[in-house]
Amino acid sequence: MQVEWHGQSAFRLSEGDTTVFVDPFGDMSAAAARGIRWEYPPISGVGADVLIVTHEHSDHTGVEGISGDPVTVRSTPGRHETPIGEVVAIASEHDDAAGTERGANTLVAFTLGGVRVAHLGDLGQRALRPEQARALGTVDLLFVPVGGGPTIGAETATRIAALTGARVIVPMHYRTERISFLDPVDGFVERSQRVERLSGSTFELDALPGGDGPLVVVPAAP
Numbered sequence: 058m059q060v061e062w063h064g065q066s067a068f069r070l071s072e073g074d075t076t077v078f079v080d081p082f083g084d085m086s087a088a089a090a091r092g093i094r095w096e097y098p099p100i101s102g103v104g105a106d107v108l109i110v111t112h113e114h115s116d117h118t119g120v121e122g123i124s125g126d127p128v129t130v131r132s133t134p135g136r137h138e139t140p141i142g143e144v145v146a147i148a149s150e151h152d153d154a155a156g157t158e159r160g161a162n163t164l165v166a167f168t169l170g171g172v173r174v175a176h177l178g179d180l181g182q183r184a185l186r187p188e189q190a191r192a193l194g195t196v197d198l199l200f201v202p203v204g205g206g207p208t209i210g211a212e213t214a215t216r217i218a219a220l221t222g223a224r225v226i227v228p229m230h231y232r233t234e235r236i237s238f239l240d241p242v243d244g245f246v247e248r249s250q251r252v253e254r255l256s257g258s259t260f261e262l263d264a265l266p267g268g269d270g271p272l273v274v275v276p277a278a279p
Contacts, residue, residue, distance in 0.1 A: 058070060058072045058262040059072075059259060059260070060198075060227070060261075060262060061259040062227070062258045062259075062278075062279060063082075063098075063100050063258070063279055064097030064098075064279050065097065065116050066080040066178065066200070066202065066230050067081045068200060068227075069105070072169050073170070075107075075169065076104060076105045076106055077105060077167070077174075078107075078123050078127070079108075080116075080176070080178065081103075081108075081117075081122050082097070082116040082117060082118075085116060087115075094235075094236060095235070096234075097236070098279060100119055104127075106127055106128065106139075106141065107129075107144065108120060108129045109129075109165050110130070111146075112151060112160065112162045112163060112179055113160075130144050130165070132146075132163055133146060134146050134147060134148040134163055143167065143168075144165060144166070147166070147189050147192045147193065149163060149180055149189060150181055150182055151179050151180075151181045151208070153182055153183045158181075159179075159207055162181065164180065164192075165178070172197045172262065173196050173197045175193050175223070180201075180208060181207060182209070183209075184213070185217055195221075195222055196221040197225065198225045199226045201218050201226060201228060202214065202228075202229055203228040203229070203230065203231050203242060203244070204239030204240045204241075205240040206240070208230055210240060211247075212244075214228070215245060219271075223271055224271055224272065225262065225265065225271070225272050226249075226272070226273045227274050227275075228245050228246075228275060233278035235278050235279075246275065249271075250270055251270055251271065251272045252273045252274075253265060253273070253275070254275045255275065255276045256277055257276065258277050258279040259276070260274065
């Protein structure tokens with residue numbers, strides 16, 4: 058499987074001729090008016106068979122940047138049939154106040170090329186509820202927010218990642234040289250035993266180093 062990070066929480070996953078895109082961001086020019094620097098390259102010319110949006114915030118809803126005619130699972134909990142099989146979208150909250158501050162979020166899980174993938178969107182809960190963890194199931198590849206602020210931070214993300222049992226963990230939604238808000242990835246990396254920092258924003262899952270214990274993969278910011 059090939060994984061490409063487009064910045065923030067936006068990822069393209071491709072296996073053979075099949076592509077899944079999760080949480081593309083849209084036009085973020087309005088961020089400057091709020092004093093936020095956003096310099097990730099716009100997403101355009103990227104096709105997908107399945108498009109997933111975890112929640113309705115503009116840094117996750119740039120569906121217009123994804124070409125083709127993808128089957129879309131958009132911010133709706135349930136079990137959704139798609140060209141890759143079932144996508145499970147699990148109700149969760151964007152905050153630790155039962156969604157009363159930042160609203161709803163969905164955790165998503167699906168299988169691509171025999172790999173069980175989970176993307177936690179903008180999870181803000183202090184912990185996963187038992188029924189959420191059961192619905193995710195055993196995870197091979199996990200995408201987890203770590204930048205704090207409106208989502209979970211490094212300590213909570215470390216605890217939740219361990220709960221999923223994921224063998225490969227990709228942090229997301231944190232400060233890089235492209236954006237001026239959130240916490241950097243360092244706090245999460247410092248809590249990890251095995252870390253692979255990449256020189257590019259794309260990697261092949263099968264090419265990652267083996268070893269015991271979960272591997273944290275940190276792509277370079279696009």
